[in-house]
Amino acid sequence: MEIKKALEMITLLSDGIDPQTGEVFPEESTYQNPETVRALFIAVKGLEKLEISEKRQKRLPENAGKGWDEEEEELLIEAFDNGKTIKELAELHKRTNSSIKARLIKLEKIAQ
Template identity: 60%
Template structure:
């Protein structure tokens, strides 16, 4: 199940509405109990955070957050020495601009 759909369902439950029929739960329904409503609101907040995390993760380059390998360090240094731009290096390595710059600092190619 997608996080967005789970969030929609839990939001409806927290609003006291059956997500499948659209009917409002009766006052004696467990979904109308204050503790249940509070728990569902917390679940909604958690699902919203998950959804934002998933969206951000999709927007990042494929290797963002992954460890650097010695071979990749060598290719990065070689590319930099050949005059490739930071943007070109980002594309070639599937990394963020900040990651490329930090690695070049670590390799002694640029100053912080």
């Protein structure tokens, strides 16, 4: 199940509405119990954060957050020494501009 669909269902439940029928749950229903409603609101907040995180992750380059191995560092140094820009290096290594800058600082190729 997609996060968006789960969020819609949990939101309806937290509002006391049956997501299948659209009917309001009776007052004696578990879904109308204040503790249950509070728990569902917490679940909604958690799903909203997860949805934001998932969207952000999809926008990041393929290798964002992954470790660097020695071979990739050597390729980075060689390309940098041959005049590639930060942007070009980021595209080449499928990483963010910030991660390229950080790695070049660590490798003492640029100053902080």
